[in-house]
Amino acid sequence: MNDLNxxxxxxxxxxxxxxxxxxxxxxxxxxSQKLKETIIFAxxxxxxxxxxxxxxxxxxxxxxxxxxxxRNWISEHNTIYNAFSESKxxxxxxxGNIPLVGFHDFLSVLITGNKALIKLSDSDKILLPFLVSxxxxxxxxxxxxxxxxxxxxxxxxxxxxxxxxxxxxxxxxYFGHKPNIIRKNRNSIxxxxxxxxxxxxxxxxxxxxxxxxxxxxxxxKIFVPNGYDFDIFFKAIYSYGEILDQxxxxxxxxxxxxxxxxxxFPILDNGFLILKEDTTYASPIASLNYEYYSxxxxxxxxxxxxxxxxQCIVSSGFILNEIKFGMTQTPLLNDYADxxxxxxFLLKT
Numbered sequence: 001m002n003d004l005n006x007x008x009x010x011x012x013x014x015x016x017x018x019x020x021x022x023x024x025x026x027x028x029x030x031x032s033q034k035l036k037e038t039i040i041f042a043x044x045x046x047x048x049x050x051x052x053x054x055x056x057x058x059x060x061x062x063x064x065x066x067x068x069x070x071r072n073w074i075s076e077h078n079t080i081y082n083a084f085s086e087s088k089x090x091x092x093x094x095x096g097n098i099p100l101v102g103f104h105d106f107l108s109v110l111i112t113g114n115k116a117l118i119k120l121s122d123s124d125k126i127l128l129p130f131l132v133s134x135x136x137x138x139x140x141x142x143x144x145x146x147x148x149x150x151x152x153x154x155x156x157x158x159x160x161x162x163x164x165x166x167x168x169x170x171x172x173x174y175f176g177h178k179p180n181i182i183r184k185n186r187n188s189i190x191x192x193x194x195x196x197x198x199x200x201x202x203x204x205x206x207x208x209x210x211x212x213x214x215x216x217x218x219x220x221k222i223f224v225p226n227g228y229d230f231d232i233f234f235k236a237i238y239s240y241g242e243i244l245d246q247x248x249x250x251x252x253x254x255x256x257x258x259x260x261x262x263x264x265f266p267i268l269d270n271g272f273l274i275l276k277e278d279t280t281y282a283s284p285i286a287s288l289n290y291e292y293y294s295x296x297x298x299x300x301x302x303x304x305x306x307x308x309x310x311q312c313i314v315s316s317g318f319i320l321n322e323i324k325f326g327m328t329q330t331p332l333l334n335d336y337a338d339x340x341x342x343x344x345f346l347l348k349t
Contacts, residue, residue, distance in 0.1 A: 003141060007110055008070045010139035014131065015065025018058050023051070031134060042099070042126040047248050049099055053211055054127065057099040060330055073333040074111060077343055087145075089115045090346065091153045093161035093171065096121025098211040100128060104333075105160050108342040115145045117156050158349055160342070179349040183338050187281035188312035188328055189221045191299065191319070194228055200316060201236030203326025207314055208273070209240045210329045212249050213285055216311045216337070217328040221281050221289040223299060228292070234270045241272050253286035260287075281309055311338070 023036055035058075042049045090109045094102030102118075106128065109116040120128065129148065136143045159180040161171040168184040175182070190204055207219040224230075244250055257274055260267050268275035278289040293299040300319055303310065315322045336342055 003113060004074075004111075006139055006141050007113075008067060008074075010135050010142060011065050011070060011107065011111075012067040013138045014135055015062050017134065018062030018065065021058065021062070023055070035130065038126055038130040042124075045126055046096070046123050048212060048214060049124070050246065054099045056210065056329075057127075061100065061103060063330075064333055069333060070111070074343070076334065077347055087114055088157040088346075088349070089117055089155060090158045090160060091117045091119065091156035091175075093119045093153075093159070093163070094121050094124065094128075095162040096123025096125075098215045099124060100131075101215070102162065103128065103131075104337070105162075105342060108346060109160075110142065110145060112343055112346040114158075114346060116147070117153065118146070118148050119150075119153060120148065158346070162337070179345075181338075181340055181342065181345060185282070186216045186309060186311040186338060187220045188217050188314065189223065189281060189303075189310060190219045190314035190325075191223045191303075191322075192225070192228065192233075193296075193315070193318065194225050196316065196325070198232075198236050200325040201233055202239065203324075204314065205237035205240045206326045207312075207328040208237070208288060209243055212243070212246065213283075215329065217331065219288070219312070219314055219328065220283040221278075221291065223291050223293050226292050226294050230268055230275065234268075237273070238270075244272050249286055252284065256284045256287050281306075308338075 017031065021032060021035060023039070039051055039054050039058075042054055043051060092102060092105045092109065094105070101124065102120075106116055106118065118128070132142075132146050136146065157178065159171070159175040159178050159182070161168075161175065161180065162183040163171060165184045168182050171180075171182045188207070190207065192201075196204075204219065204222075207217075211218060213220060222233075244253075253272060253274070257267070257269065260274065260276060265276055272286070274287040275290050276283070276287055277291065279291055280289060283289040296318070303313060303319065312323050312328045313319055313321070314325055314328060316325065334341075
């Protein structure tokens with residue numbers, strides 16, 4: 001069995017484990033118990049990593065990491081079967097805004113036969129090392145292909161770095177001489193046309209509230225037609241009011257509401273989400289920007305011109321490459337961040 005097949009089977013085995021796992025499951029050679037403890041520890045280290053959000057991330061990856069999915073994904077790259085002859089060391093600088101946000105980069109590096117040199121975010125240092133320990137026990141071949149670094153990154157050939165617009169300048173300064181993918185801030189938006197069903201708007205709530213809006217795939221702004229009735233939107237997302245059970249979210253909601261009120265900004269508020277009319281794409285936690293539009297064509301032109309600022313556009317029959325309501329946080333293997341095909345980049349570098 002060649003290295004590629006061994007790698008695929010190892011990740012598929014991990015997928016089977018994640019699909020079958022739940023917090024009340026019996027021990028599986030100790031791995032289930034270890035994962036339970038890891039989930040709790042991750043939540044202690046980062047208050048945003050609630051059990052529900054971590055389980056959502058793990059389950060999402062469990063559903064993706066099947067042998068058919070992995071083989072279909074890599075079959076899009078005909079040259080991948082020859083890639084294992086020239087292994088590179090790829091430094092991956094991961095963000096930590098949501099659980100396992102850097103896992104796709106990690107998977108892409110290994111599936112292309114390369115070595116992963118990982119620098120974890122302080123916000124997410126618990127989950128990936130556990131998954132690596134599972135993978136390397138199931139497939140010892142991977143032990144020499146994965147390493148972590150807490151200090152200065154050295155002895156690497158390629159860089160994949162994810163951060164803010166500010167850190168991107170730092171990354172470009174230090175790593176610009178190497179082949180690289182350097183990701184900056186992006187936001188996701190939704191375009192409402194006033195014809196959405198209650199079910200579609202309720203699904204949009206998942207795009208807004210999953211991971212508390214901390215991900216680049218989290219909807220941070222909505223565009224609405226002139227005269228839009230926000231009561232319809234608020235009624236559809238009413239069921240998400242339980243988000244107030246999260247203290248960190250409540251603190252952000254109270255703080256941002258106070259700031260808006262003191263600044264005398266006109267806002268719409270349903271008790272757990274603040275809507276503010278704003279032309280920018282990024283919005284603070286517990287708030288959502290909105291903007292009216294009168295011309296669909298003008299809005300389409302604007303979104304096309306702002307393509308590099310946007311990660312996802314949620315809508316129904318509005319624009320090409322749109323994402324269905326409720327689907328932003330469940331990307332497929334070939335849904336690449338910033339639209340850059342990571343596997344293709346690694347194979348051609």
